[in-house]
Amino acid sequence: MGRLCVICDKERAIIKRPKTGQKLCKECFYYVFETEIHNAIIDNKLFKKGDRIAIAASGGKDSTVLAHVMKLLNERYQYGLELFLLSVDEGITGYRDDSLETVKRNQQQYELPLKIISYSELYGWSMDQIVKEVGLKNNCTFCGVFRRQALDRGAVILNVDHIVTGHNADDIAETVLMNILRGDIARLQRCTEICTTGDGCIRRSKPFKYTYEKEIVMYAYFKKLDYFSTECIYSPNSYRGHARTFLKDLESVRPSAIIDIIHSGEAFEIKKEVKLPTQGVCKRCGYMSSNELCKACVLLEGLNRGLPK
Amino acid sequence: MCSIQEETSLDLNVKFKPTTKNCVKCKTAKAIILIRHSTYCKKCFQHVFVGKFRKNVEKSRTASSYGSGEKIMVGFSGGPSSRAMLQLINEYNEAIPHKRVYSEIVVCHIDESLLLNQKSTIPLIEQSVRKYNYPFIGLYLQDIYNSDVTKSGFYNSVIEIEIDAKISQQKDPTESPAEKLSNLLNNISNLTVKEDFIWYLKLCYLIDTARKNGCTRLFLGDCSTRLSIKIISLTSKGRGFSLPLETSGETNWFEDVIITRPMKDMLSKEIGIYNQFAGLDDVYVQNVTSMMHAKASIERLTEDFIVGLEKEFPSTVSTIARTGAKLTPSDSIMKENRCVICLMPYQENNKIWQNRIIVMTIPSSQQSNGCNDIQLNCSKNTTSGGCINGCNDTSNDESMVNAEFADSLCYACRVDIRDIKITNKKIILPPYVAEGVEERKKKINRKQMRKHIEEYLLCSEEEL
Known part of the structure; x- marks a missing residue:
């Protein structure tokens, strides 16, 4: 009892840091947590002075902490960024409507302008309606594909240069594993990039790329940040579920495994003779796409024809 | 026979019930084997199986500069896959007796029985390969500590890591090789690290033995199930950076000894069936995590x-x-950037990468080193640590050696070393590691010398 923090050697250690196993006091934890994110931003030159940045906010833990940390670092290191909150309303009763309330509270706490963009206004379909139509089998495909575009369209409306999302190290490590398991070589190479830019599209980046999910929860817990923590009522993808469980097991065997996977992912190089899909633009909506029509347009066409696939 | 039918019918009932019960290849014989979604009769199965092996060895033969008459070494653990591999190599080489593909085949087995305090596996293994009449080399893993298992053939210094994380290069201490190895492994409680060490020691020993016996190629029996796990x-x-070298069908990373994995396209299930048909018995060799829980x-x-997932998704x-x-x-792989423990390539600057994304200290706090929980750390009272985790310190000799050692490791071996908790005296790393550290030091020295006199040199380094 009464062990001192290994960094400052003054305060009592109250946490064991998930990433390193170090026993730290609260203040030192905040410091390393925030500094690692700052390092990721600076080393990768994510922003430049005067950039208008939309924070993709779902009301969940990642985006709530992201909004908090972005505002804090922007002031502490004078990035000179103009920050906005951008939320997507998928139209899921009992899930998104509640979490959007959290986003609205965040908006007031952090004093950031908020824009909510909904599936029904963009596509004419809410997720509730889509599930009614296609059932619970591949509804997550619809949601995922639509959200990506919805964020970009929201960003255009807000006239921002850049979207930051709350994807954390666990998400990225899991995606690396998933792409190996699925054999998706093109995504395997892309998924560890901290910042992606489509042709003429808005830049997207993940400041939490190296941040552990557990530490995000820890940070929110000690800072008493207000977030919404319910799983989506529509069931998650089972294959990804296996990868997630495996990753959690790996983390418990060796906590650095998450970072180690990302390190591996960054080192992967693909043989030159392997054909990768070329990225073009969708003929219908102009959004980036590797086929003639983008996935969203294909899905939407199916929905409108009443022939979901 | 019976066990195979059981296995097959079991699989048939589980998920994929094929509509046809005839062999998908000859279309006439009754199928008795299900591999993924296809059914085979015995004859066609064997034909396909042997074909996969031949395709892989022939590919490597045409690519090889030795043509025919190559002397090869077969890494033989005694497990099902290496057992099948030896049989296939034998059949392949004896197919046309007067025109053998390989001039000589040496079988090499490394005994790890010391790890579990068991009887030596060498007599059993030797017996099971005797019928081929190939020269057999049985090695004990602990003999990796011999001074001749090095590049120079007589390097007798070792690396010692003491309980206070002091790393030093020492003249070979007097303990026996067996004592040194068991002391090393007993000090590694973390099984992930232990398995890593055992594997890389084995690999280094195999490569060294192949080289010294004049073998230009080393066959390893990794099957596709094993490779996907790897x-x-x-x-x-x-280990993503070295992964392509460690899992590919063929690599020349070890220059004069090419590693070939001719079993890379066979599932472990196929190998089991093949062995059963061919009446090949494998030798059960226990390893350090055998029969342990999954999170060992x-x-x-x-x-x-992977095995669980494969059952659900074949x-x-x-x-x-x-x-x-x-x-x-990667194109950025440099031959001289070889980790001294695993001999795999390391990336430049991976230490910096790590320090930026894992912040362990606050710059303003003077006396802290932030690595107290980790054994291999720098000494206290320094402004920043020269420890294995990469705090950059060159303020005293001791941490200088530590930093030098850390610099000669790949990212993953550094993670391994971090996870070693030395509880008993000290650990000793084999001479080949010490030799690697010294070689690297010499290279850096020469580079510095060159820089010093650069303006007076009229030729490039390669020309010398």
């Missing part, structure tokens, strides 16, 4: 995960193996 576990251990080590956990293994085969060693 692809995931290497990724999880941060990363390797063990991955095996559990194309898991082949998809992973195919993904792995699309990866290539």
Whole structure:
């Protein structure tokens, strides 16, 4: 009892840091947590002075902490960024409507302008309606594909240069594993990039790329940040579920495994003779796409024809 | 026979019930084997199986500059896959007796019985390969500590890591090789690290033995099931940079000894069936995580995960193996940047990468080193640590050696060393590691010398 923090050697250690196993006091934890994110931003030159940045906010833990940390670092290191909150309303009763309330509270706490963009206004379909139509089998495909575009369209409306999302190290490590398991070589190479830019599209980046999910929860817990923590009522993808469980097991065997996977992912190089899909633009909506029509347009066409696939 | 039919019918009932019960290849004989989604009769199965092996060895033969008459070494653990491999190599080489593909075949087995305090596996193994009449080399893993298992053939210094994390280069201490190895492994409680060490010591020993016996090629029996497990576990251990070298069908990373994996396209199930048909008995060799729970080590956990997933989704293994085969060693790999423990390439600047994303200290706090929980750390009272985790300190000799050692490791071996908790005296790393550290030091010295006199040199380094 009464062990001192290994960094400052003054305060009592109250946490064991998930990433390193170090026993730290609260203040030192905040410091390393925030500094690692700052390092990721600076080393990768994510922003430049005067950039208008939309924070993709779902009301969940990642985006709530992201909004908090972005505002804090922007002031502490004078990035000179103009920050906005951008939320997507998928139209899921009992899930998104509640979490959007959290986003609205965040908006007031952090004093950031908020824009909510909904599936029904963009596509004419809410997720509730889509599930009614296609059932619970591949509804997550619809949601995922639509959200990506919805964020970009929201960003255009807000006239921002850049979207930051709350994807954390666990998400990225899991995606690396998933792409190996699925054999998706093109995504395997892309998924560890901290910042992606489509042709003429808005830049997207993940400041939490190296941040552990557990530490995000820890940070929110000690800072008493207000977030919404319910799983989506529509069931998650089972294959990804296996990868997630495996990753959690790996983390418990060796906590650095998450970072180690990302390190591996960054080192992967693909043989030159392997054909990768070329990225073009969708003929219908102009959004980036590797086929003639983008996935969203294909899905939407199916929905409108009443022939979901 | 009976067990195979059982296995087959079991699989048939589980998920994929094929509509046809005839062999998918000859279309006439009754199928008795199900591999993924296809059914085979015995004859066609064997034909396809042998064909996969031949395709792989022939590919490597045409690529090889030795043509025919190559002397090769077969790494033989005694497990099902190496057992099948030896049989296939034999059949392949004896097919046309007067025109043998390989001039000489040496079988090499490394005995790890010391790790579990068991009887030596060498007599059993020797007996099981006797019928081929190939020269047999039985080695004990602990003999990796002999001064002749080095590049120079007589290097007798070792690396010592003491309980206070002091790393030093020492003249070979007097303990026996067996004592040194058991002391090393007893000090490694973390099974992930232990398995890593055992594997790389074995690999280094195999390569060294092949080289000294004049073999230009080393056959390893990794099957596709094993390789897909390796692809995931290497990724999880941060070995992505060297993964293509460690899982590919063929690599010349060890220059004069090419590693070939002719079994890379066979599932472990296929190998089991083949062995049963051919009446080949394997030797059960226990390893450090045998019969342990899934979370014993990363390797063990991955095996559990992949084997389980393969049952539910029968194309898991082949998809992973195919993904792995699309990866290539990076152009930035440099031959001289070889980790002194695993001998795999390391990336420049990976230490800096690590320090930026894992912040362990606050710059303003003077006396802290932030690595107290980690054994291999720098001494206290320094402004920043020269420890294995990469705090950059060159303020005293001791941490200088530590930093030098850390610099000669790859990312994953550094993670391994971090996870070693020395509880008993000290650990001793074999002479080949010490030799590697010294070689690297010499190279850096020469580079500095060159820089010093650069303006007076009229030729490039290669010309000298």
